[in-house]
Amino acid sequence: MLAIVIPYYKFIFFEKTLQSLANQSDQRFKVYIGDDASTENPEILLEKFKGQFDFVYHRFENNLGGISLTQQWDRCIALSNNEEWIMILGDDDYLGNSVVESWYKKYSIFYMKTEVIRFASKIVVEETKKVSEVFTHPIWEAATDSYYRKLEHLTRSSLSEYIFSRASYRKYGFYDYPLAWNSDDRAWLDFSDNKPIFTINESVVYFRLSALNISGKEDNNVFKSLSLISFYEFILSKKLALYTSYQQDRFMRKYEKEIKMVRNLSLKEFFLLLFCYLRFFNFDSFKKFIKRSIQ
Numbered sequence: 001m002l003a004i005v006i007p008y009y010k011f012i013f014f015e016k017t018l019q020s021l022a023n024q025s026d027q028r029f030k031v032y033i034g035d036d037a038s039t040e041n042p043e044i045l046l047e048k049f050k051g052q053f054d055f056v057y058h059r060f061e062n063n064l065g066g067i068s069l070t071q072q073w074d075r076c077i078a079l080s081n082n083e084e085w086i087m088i089l090g091d092d093d094y095l096g097n098s099v100v101e102s103w104y105k106k107y108s109i110f111y112m113k114t115e116v117i118r119f120a121s122k123i124v125v126e127e128t129k130k131v132s133e134v135f136t137h138p139i140w141e142a143a144t145d146s147y148y149r150k151l152e153h154l155t156r157s158s159l160s161e162y163i164f165s166r167a168s169y170r171k172y173g174f175y176d177y178p179l180a181w182n183s184d185d186r187a188w189l190d191f192s193d194n195k196p197i198f199t200i201n202e203s204v205v206y207f208r209l210s211a212l213n214i215s216g217k218e219d220n221n222v223f224k225s226l227s228l229i230s231f232y233e234f235i236l237s238k239k240l241a242l243y244t245s246y247q248q249d250r251f252m253r254k255y256e257k258e259i260k261m262v263r264n265l266s267l268k269e270f271f272l273l274l275f276c277y278l279r280f281f282n283f284d285s286f287k288k289f290i291k292r293s294i295q
Contacts, residue, residue: 002029002100002163003083006091007076009065011040013092013126013208018045020094020206022052026101030083031055034076037063069180077169085117085163092208093160102203103163110198115168116143116191120201121161126210137199143192144242147185151250159184161205164191175234181227186234222262229258233269236276248280256292265293 004021008014021031031053035042037060046057058079065072073088080086089095099119110117123132135156137146149155164187172190177183188197232255240248252273259265265273270293277289 001083002085002087002103003077003080004029004031004087004089005073005076005080006031006033006089007036007065007069007072008033008042008091009036009038009040010091011038011042011045013094013210014042015045017089017091017094018049020097021055022049023097024053024095024100025098026104027053028104029054029100030081032076032079033057034072034079035059036065036072037061068176070174070176070183073174073180082166084166086166086169087163088159090158090160090208092210093158094206094208096204096206099203099205102200106198106200114195114198115165115193116188116195116197117163118157118197118199119161119203119205120199121156121158121205121207123156124206124208126208131206134204136201137197139199139201140196141199142196142242143189144239146197147189148243148247150185151254156207157185157188158207160207162188164188168193177227177230178223179227181224182231186231189239225258225262229255232258233272236272240276240280245280248276249285252276 006017021029033042033046033055035058043057046055049055056079060075064075076088077086096119102119103117106117118137120134120136122134124130125132137155146155146157150157162184168191171193172187174180174183175186175190177186232251235251236255240251243251255269256265256273259269273289277285
């Protein structure tokens with residue numbers, strides 16, 4: 001019923017990831033490991049875990065994650081056997097011992113009412129060895145509200161602490177942003193399919209932040225910015241009407257600011273903002289935007 005998919009590339013933290021799966025108090029899951037032509041072969045380590053949990057390992061002959069992380073996620077998911085629910089677990093993240101057990105315990109509560117389930121999370125900062133306080137969420141929350149809290153730095157979110165339905169994944173797929181930055185944010189807005197996200201706060205997924213992963217690196221900020229601009233365009237074009245006036249203004253300002261950090265507004269971007277101001281705001285807000293644009 002539950003597929004845990006691991007797009008593997010880095011060895012350094014992988015044993016902790018695997019050990020967390022072996023430690024699950026409920027073993028009703030199957031793991032699918034897709035090796036992205038890594039130079040660090042994990043097969044000797046995997047031998048150690050044979051019989052401790054059910055897994056399949058497949059090595060791809062070409063590296064795809066360096067070109068498109070979302071396509072690597074897709075081909076790893078394709079290794080699975082049509083389980084109804086999917087988790088994509090990073091090769092440097094790990095699960096608390098009761099994650100799978102709590103998912104099954106809550107199953108009757110959320111089944112048929114949601115397409116996306118998430119867990120509480122903690123950040124493990126590798127360089128300092130510090131572990132953050134737990135990040136919890138409302139039990140039921142609209143995906144739009146969830147992302148807005150992240151926008152305002154009131155919470156955090158990453159790929160590993162979510163489980164999503166295969167049906168919704170097939171319907172929408174992952175959007176291929178640069179570095180897959182914001183691809184998970186877009187997924188929860190799409191995959192939720194107009195249903196609320198259900199949260200299990202009793203169990204924790206641990207997200208590792210290090211200089212080795214995309215979140216911790218700073219030499220890729222240009223690509224992150226390009227991704228964010230494209231993601232904001234999606235929000236402004238498809239989701240803005242779902243937010244309050246204050247929130248709409250926050251999105252539009254952040255979109256405008258993110259662009260101006262790297263270049264001038266393109267004609268397409270100018271007209272998108274123009275349309276949004278005319279649709280959602282009064283004439284004074286429109287005039288202020290025009291004034292900012294010509295300065």
